[in-house]
Amino acid sequence: MSSTIYKLIPEDVHFMPEKANVEQVRSYLASIFPVDKISIEQSEDIQFVDQGENFDQITCPSCDTVIELKWWHQAMDNAWQSAFKDLDVQLPCCSAHNTLHGLHYDFPAGFSRLIFEIENPEEEVTAEQVRMVEQLLGCKIRMVNARY
Template sequence: MSATIFKLIPEDVHFVPDKGNVEQVRSYLVSIFPSATVSVEQTEEIQFVDQGENFVQIACPNCDAVLDLKWWHNAMDSAWQSAFKELDVQLPCCSAHSTLHGLRYDFPAGFSRLIFEIENPEEEVRTEHLRRVEQLLGCEIRMVNARY
């Protein structure tokens, strides 16, 4: 059986909130999605937060060109060598500079040290839910809609 997991991550890949803020967000998500499994993962190292089967393509945030997956895999291998501390890349399509986190993933993906997961919720995560999480955390967030 497939699982749908909404992953909420800070836009700032290095952001680490206070433990109290993390617990407030977890409690809020449990109250909004009582039948879902809500979990929090916080790590010392940055990790790639993927969209699973929802992956379609990756595009350049500067010129919108679809990026070659071999180039992306090589860039990911290089970033992995630094435990994803170095995410800067020069894009092959237009030579612009970006980060692996700043690429346009379709569906969204990203990098983070903090992940809130909502597994198999009965309803969608709405914009007002995301805005409230941002208020509680004190930072902008990105939602990764994953399917496994």
């Protein structure tokens, strides 16, 4: 049986909120979803937050060209060597400079030190709920819809 996990991550890869803000978000999410379906992962290290089986393709944010997976895997290997502290890349399609986090992942994915996860919710996380999390944390949020 497949699992759906909504992962809410800050758009700023390095962002780490105050403990009180994290607790406010946890309380807010617990008021909407069953508590046993919510988890929070915080780390000093940046990690790739994937979309699991929902992965389709990656495109360049500058020219919309589909990025070859071979190039992306090499870029990920290079970034992994710095523990994802250096995500800067020069794109092979148009030579634009961006980051691995800034690429267009279809479905969304990204990098973060903070992940709020909601496992198998009965209803989808709404745009309004994401905006409330943004207000409570004080940062923009990216939602990663993962299926495993």
